[in-house]
Amino acid sequence: MExxxxxxxxxxxxxxxxxxxxxxxxxxxxxxxxxxxxxxDAGYDVWATAHGADALTVLERQPIDIxxxxxxxxxxxxxxxxxxxxxxxxxxxxILVTGFGNIEMARQALKEGATDFITKPxxxxxxxxxxxxxxxxxxxxxxxxxxxQEEVQRSYRATLEALLAAxxxxxxxxxxxxxxxxxxxxxxAHRLDLPGEELPHIERGALLHDIGKIGVPDHILYKPGPxxxxxxxxxxxxxxxxxxxxxxxxxxxxxAPIVLHHHERWDGxxxxxxxxxxxxxxxxxxxxxxxxxxxxxSDRPYRKALSFAQAREEIERCAGxxxxxxxxxxxxxxxxxxxxxxxxLTLSNREARAA
Numbered sequence: 001m002e003x004x005x006x007x008x009x010x011x012x013x014x015x016x017x018x019x020x021x022x023x024x025x026x027x028x029x030x031x032x033x034x035x036x037x038x039x040x041d042a043g044y045d046v047w048a049t050a051h052g053a054d055a056l057t058v059l060e061r062q063p064i065d066i067x068x069x070x071x072x073x074x075x076x077x078x079x080x081x082x083x084x085x086x087x088x089x090x091x092x093x094x095i096l097v098t099g100f101g102n103i104e105m106a107r108q109a110l111k112e113g114a115t116d117f118i119t120k121p122x123x124x125x126x127x128x129x130x131x132x133x134x135x136x137x138x139x140x141x142x143x144x145x146x147x148x149q150e151e152v153q154r155s156y157r158a159t160l161e162a163l164l165a166a167x168x169x170x171x172x173x174x175x176x177x178x179x180x181x182x183x184x185x186x187x188x189a190h191r192l193d194l195p196g197e198e199l200p201h202i203e204r205g206a207l208l209h210d211i212g213k214i215g216v217p218d219h220i221l222y223k224p225g226p227x228x229x230x231x232x233x234x235x236x237x238x239x240x241x242x243x244x245x246x247x248x249x250x251x252x253x254x255x256a257p258i259v260l261h262h263h264e265r266w267d268g269x270x271x272x273x274x275x276x277x278x279x280x281x282x283x284x285x286x287x288x289x290x291x292x293x294x295x296x297x298s299d300r301p302y303r304k305a306l307s308f309a310q311a312r313e314e315i316e317r318c319a320g321x322x323x324x325x326x327x328x329x330x331x332x333x334x335x336x337x338x339x340x341x342x343x344x345l346t347l348s349n350r351e352a353r354a355a
Contacts, residue, residue: 025069042128052076182206184290205258212242
């Protein structure tokens with residue numbers, strides 16, 4: 001692997017701005033050497049290589065601020081290298097260079113993620129200006145993108161909080177239930193070592209599992225006695241109502257299956273679709289255990305709360321019928337102190353917010 005590296009000159013590092021790090025990829029030795037000396041003279045640190053595969057090795061080992069790559073090279077061409085950089089180092093801008101370019105090729109380069117496209121011959125002394133222009137533009141665009149993403153996240157959090165507040169207003173009998181059951185759900189989910197990107201969706205699904213009750217008529221939702229068969233059929237639609245609500249909010253769509261299937265059972269005797277076993281989404285199977293735990297350890301008008309030990313015994317008894325038996329094993333491995341701490345914390349948080 002042929003790689004040229006230029007190191008910064010010695011001096012007072014604290015007084016000088018950090019030197020830009022450029023990676024040149026071109027199979028023409030004269031081009032590499034010429035660019036290398038021009039950029040050195042302009043104050044850059046430079047890595048230069050003739051092959052795309054070697055360039056990827058440099059990117060793995062060394063922070064690089066910008067890549068300047070030829071398109072037509074033996075082995076991995078510039079477009080293939082661009083795709084690999086976008087996958088491995090999405091924050092590194094890439095300028096593609098070619099001596100045989102046309103408008104269609106330029107469009108393709110920009111479409112696939114290049115920050116700029118230039119054709120040979122070019123004035124080599126203008127390359128530092130080109131690099132600075134691209135770095136400045138890329139920094140501004142990245143900053144705007146981060147600001148936009150943060151604004152979207154704030155908007156989504158506000159939407160989630162509004163939905164939870166609306167649910168609390170409708171369903172006051174089980175105040176704090178959503179927060180507790182979400183915390184229990186996440187405790188189990190973390191024990192499963194699930195991919196990090198799945199966890200927020202599971203948590204949102206647990207928090208909003210009963211959001212569909214907003215669409216249940218008051219005379220059914222607040223009825224003090226047993227529901228009639230017809231009323232029960234209406235009540236059983238709240239997962240479907242909640243699912244439709246979540247599907248209208250982009251952030252909540254991945255959580256919607258948990259909302260839809262949180263009343264399914266391992267043996268297929270649940271609702272609304274009678275799914276069984278692993279047909280039920282994993283998040284919904286985890287939630288079912290957490291939901292039952294909170295229901296049994298909370299006071300109800302018709303009974304006092306069970307102890308955590310009693311609730312654990314009942315959940316173990318229902319493994320293979322109501323609950324995924326493998327997930328029950330995971331649940332039973334959780335220390336009872338951790339479960340009790342979650343309940344006490346969520347209750348104290350509610351009291352603090354109400355004060």
